[in-house]
Amino acid sequence: MSRQITVTLPDSSPVKAQKGETAFSIIGKISPDLQKAALAAKVDGVPVDLSFPVDGDAALQAITFDRGGAEIFWHSASHLMAQAVRRLFPDAKLAIGPAIEGGFYYDIDLSRAIAPEDLSRIEQMMQKIVDEDLEIRREELARPDAIRLYSEAGEVYKVEMLEEMEVDTVSIYRQGEFYDLCRGPHVPRTSYLKAFKLLSTAGAYWRGSEKNKMLQRIYGIAFPDKKKLESHIEFLEEAKHRDHRRLGKELDLFSIHEETGAGLVLWHPKGARLRNIIEDFWRTEHYKNGYDLVFSPHIGKSSLWQTSGHLDFYTENMYSPMDIDGQAYYTKPMNCPFHIMIYKNKGWSYRELPLRWAELGTVYRYERSGVLHGLLRVRGFTQDDAHLFCRPDQMPDEIDRVLAFCLSMLRAFGFNNFKVYLATRPPEGSVGEDSMWQAAIRVLEESVKRARIEYEVDEGGGAFYGPKIDVKIKDMLGREWQCSTIQFDFNLPERFDMTYIDSDGKKHRPYMIHRALLGSLERFIGVLIEHYGGKFPVWLAPVQLAIINVSDDEADAAENLRQRLLGLGFRPETDRREETMGYRVRDAIAKKIPYICVIGKKEISDSTVSVRKLGENKSTSITIDDLIRMMRDDVAERR
RNA sequence: GCCCACGUAGCUCAGUCGGUAGAGCAUUUGCAUGGUAAGCAAAAGGUCACCAGUUCAAUUCUGGUCGUGGGCUCCA
Numbered sequence: 194m195s196r197q198i199t200v201t202l203p204d205s206s207p208v209k210a211q212k213g214e215t216a217f218s219i220i221g222k223i224s225p226d227l228q229k230a231a232l233a234a235k236v237d238g239v240p241v242d243l244s245f246p247v248d249g250d251a252a253l254q255a256i257t258f259d260r261g262g263a264e265i266f267w268h269s270a271s272h273l274m275a276q277a278v279r280r281l282f283p284d285a286k287l288a289i290g291p292a293i294e295g296g297f298y299y300d301i302d303l304s305r306a307i308a309p310e311d312l313s314r315i316e317q318m319m320q321k322i323v324d325e326d327l328e329i330r331r332e333e334l335a336r337p338d339a340i341r342l343y344s345e346a347g348e349v350y351k352v353e354m355l356e357e358m359e360v361d362t363v364s365i366y367r368q369g370e371f372y373d374l375c376r377g378p379h380v381p382r383t384s385y386l387k388a389f390k391l392l393s394t395a396g397a398y399w400r401g402s403e404k405n406k407m408l409q410r411i412y413g414i415a416f417p418d419k420k421k422l423e424s425h426i427e428f429l430e431e432a433k434h435r436d437h438r439r440l441g442k443e444l445d446l447f448s449i450h451e452e453t454g455a456g457l458v459l460w461h462p463k464g465a466r467l468r469n470i471i472e473d474f475w476r477t478e479h480y481k482n483g484y485d486l487v488f489s490p491h492i493g494k495s496s497l498w499q500t501s502g503h504l505d506f507y508t509e510n511m512y513s514p515m516d517i518d519g520q521a522y523y524t525k526p527m528n529c530p531f532h533i534m535i536y537k538n539k540g541w542s543y544r545e546l547p548l549r550w551a552e553l554g555t556v557y558r559y560e561r562s563g564v565l566h567g568l569l570r571v572r573g574f575t576q577d578d579a580h581l582f583c584r585p586d587q588m589p590d591e592i593d594r595v596l597a598f599c600l601s602m603l604r605a606f607g608f609n610n611f612k613v614y615l616a617t618r619p620p621e622g623s624v625g626e627d628s629m630w631q632a633a634i635r636v637l638e639e640s641v642k643r644a645r646i647e648y649e650v651d652e653g654g655g656a657f658y659g660p661k662i663d664v665k666i667k668d669m670l671g672r673e674w675q676c677s678t679i680q681f682d683f684n685l686p687e688r689f690d691m692t693y694i695d696s697d698g699k700k701h702r703p704y705m706i707h708r709a710l711l712g713s714l715e716r717f718i719g720v721l722i723e724h725y726g727g728k729f730p731v732w733l734a735p736v737q738l739a740i741i742n743v744s745d746d747e748a749d750a751a752e753n754l755r756q757r758l759l760g761l762g763f764r765p766e767t768d769r770r771e772e773t774m775g776y777r778v779r780d781a782i783a784k785k786i787p788y789i790c791v792i793g794k795k796e797i798s799d800s801t802v803s804v805r806k807l808g809e810n811k812s813t814s815i816t817i818d819d820l821i822r823m824m825r826d827d828v829a830e831r832r
Numbered sequence: 833g834c835c836c837a838c839g840u841a842g843c844u845c846a847g848u849c850g851g852u853a854g855a856g857c858a859u860u861u862g863c864a865u866g867g868u869a870a871g872c873a874a875a876a877g878g879u880c881a882c883c884a885g886u887u888c889a890a891u892u893c894u895g896g897u898c899g900u901g902g903g904c905u906c907c908a
Contacts, residue, residue, distance in 0.1 A: 298903095306835080306836060306837095307836085308836085308837090309836090309837075392902095393836095393902055393903075394835090394836065394837090394902080394903085395835070395836070395902055395903030395904070396834065396835025396836060396902095396903065396904060397835080397903065397904045397905095398834075398835090398904055398905070401904070401905065402904095402905075403833075403834070403904080403905055403906095407834060407835050407904075408835090408904095409835075409836080410835090410903070410904080412902090412903080438900095438901095442843075443843090449899095449900095450899090451881075451882095451898065451899045451900085455898085455899065455900090509906095510906095510907090556908090558907085558908085560906080560907075561833050561834090561905085561906075562833070562898095562899090563833065563834070563835095563903085563904080563905085564833095564904095564905085564906065564907075565899095565900090566901090569908095570907075570908085571908090574908065576908065577908095578908095674908095675907080675908070676908070677908095678908070709908065711908090712908040713908045714908095715908085716908055717908090741867095741868080743865090743866070743867055743868095744865055744866065744867090745865070746865090771864095771865085771866095772866085772870090772871090773864090773865085773866050773867095773870080773871060774866055774867055774868060775866080775867090775868065775869065775870070775871090776866090776869085776870055776871085777868090778867095778868045778869060779868090779869040779870060780869090780870090781868095781869095782868095782869060783869080789868075791867070791868060793867055794867095795867085803867080803868075805868065810868080810869080811868090812867095812868060
């Protein structure tokens with residue numbers, strides 16, 4: 194006997210349905226278009242397959258690709274890929290294959306390496322399975338049965354996962370001969386997976402641990418229609434185009450040489466120009482914000498690093514010591530011990546705190562060869578480091594200040610997309626009382642809340658010496674890059690026995706915060722290059738203005754203009770090569786110079802210049818005074 | 833460090849199933865004196881990453897080293 198139920202939609206309108214009717218069928222009553230677009234559904238907030246029978250009154254919501262369904266779609270695509278791989282390589286053992294931001298992957302244990310040529314074979318097989326239009330069916334079974342099923346199939350990784358699960362019943366999804374352990378939900382049929390592309394292969398450790406076997410990972414992307422796939426591929430092309438390594442070469446900003454050493458950056462004049470502009474701005478802002486600037490050496494005696502604990506906790510990242518007069522000296526991997534030595538140079542009164550000492554300190558850290566990446570991951574880099582020393586009661590205010598300063602700094606460079614992570618105590622190997630950790634985390638969290646920024650708790654992600662706030666910015670590739678970090682330190686004040694005299698006349702331990710806003714200049718500039726695609730705003734552009742004379746007759750006028758602008762603090766460049774104008778204009782565009790300024794007979798006679806902005810293909814005639822005003826405004830507005 | 837791929841002129845890339853190599857751009861030199869995205873021509877430029885091995889012969893095959901790329905682990 195059938196019974197009526199009432200299903201409530203997100204807009205709270207009710208729909209009548211039969212008890213046990215599938216989500217798919219009910220969605221069809223709402224709209225055939227929605228039924229077509231639906232990949233899965235949410236029943237009372239729980240994601241389920243479209244085949245899910247709704248047994249009673251419930252809230253129902255269709256999940257489409259664009260509204261929360263991408264992950265489901267990609268996960269189904271990863272099953273599809275795994276099925277194709279198993280058809281082509283029957284001895285393949287499957288590990289895990291989740292959806293990730295921007296696609297999916299599957300880790301597979303295979304007797305032979307997957308060559309790039311194999312990807313198209315796998316894609317073809319995937320297409321075949323899509324054409325077979327297999328139904329994707331959920332099946333629930335007792336965990337021991339699943340273990341038996343997978344043991345017989347020799348799927349050791351699945352067995353390992355199943356054995357560690359703490360549930361009685363698990364679900365598998367079947368499509369044709371293929372089945373995969375999976376929580377689901379999934380799209381109903383393989384034919385839903387209309388457009389996909391396998392992007393790359395890589396090695397990946399089973400469960401991410403170096404101790405385990407390295408599996409083969411295949412990355413892919415999928416979409417419900419070809420158009421979306423194409424525009425995604427275009428996006429990837431655009432990202433490639435903005436790659437800071439490519440632009441660094443094209444714009445002659447920096448280079449890294451085998452002869453010099455991996456991960457060691459050489460800054461060319463243009464790149465150094467950019468870096469100096471950033472550094473000058475940084476220094477000015479720091480003085481404005483109540484910081485003092487200090488300098489410290491590149492090397493320090495081993496006893497210093499012994500005291501700081503770096504030789505105990507950080508040696509893997511430090512280079513071998515050098516011998517100076519029979520004493521071991523290390524190149525610095527961090528600046529903090531030096532700043533602490535400045536602190537310890539005299540006694541401090543509570544009235545003198547807080548102290549804010551900043552330094553563009555160049556540090557050297559050993560990074561494993563495989564992780565080096567352009568400017569984003571190097572072995573020698575300059576941190577925009579600072580250490581704050583304050584009384585406990587000053588802490589909340591200091592955190593507020595540094596957080597606000599941090600965001601204003603990042604915004605100045607055109608970054609408005611942040612994500613903040615609050616990293617708490619690591620499960621093992623950290624120093625300090627638990628109560629101190631709790632208190633510090635509370636201070637950090639409250640400050641983040643006051644700043645009204647979106648944040649996430651990174652459980653156990655803190656440093657061994659204290660909790661921290663990491664601010665990440667998103668680049669054009671959609672990757673998050675960590676630049677800023679604000680870290681509590683319970684360790685160093687203790688180790689160096691730092692003190693100040695409080696109003697009670699007794700010695701007290703100051704609180705210490707490490708912080709970097711840009712992170713490292715290398716990484717920051719790498720991210721900046723990608724963010725702007727090399728088209729720097731006028732205030733940052735290494736060359737702001739290209740001056741092109743039409744013929745030799747205007748060479749002096751071009752040079753005079755250059756001198757005048759140079760005197761006003763601008764960064765102009767003439768191009769008086771014996772090349773046609775078209776050639777030199779093209780070259781200036783290729784170098785992404787924000788303003789191109791042409792001087793010919795006409796301009797000299799009415800004392801104007803013909804100005805063309807980067808990205809526009811028309812030029813306007815303006816007076817030199819207007820040009821100067823325009824550029825001044827750009828710089829002042831940091832455009 | 834680990835897995836896979838790669839390393840040919842300053843740059844981007846062809847090529848050699850083993851007989852020491854080419855194109856475009858850039859460079860230099862002529863000619864052209866040009867009005868907003870490449871004027872014409874010529875020249876020069878390479879120990880084919882480095883070191884071993886196999887071979888009559890290696891840039892090409894094998895091994896190692898260094899470097900680069902995509903990832904993993906780690907991180908500013």
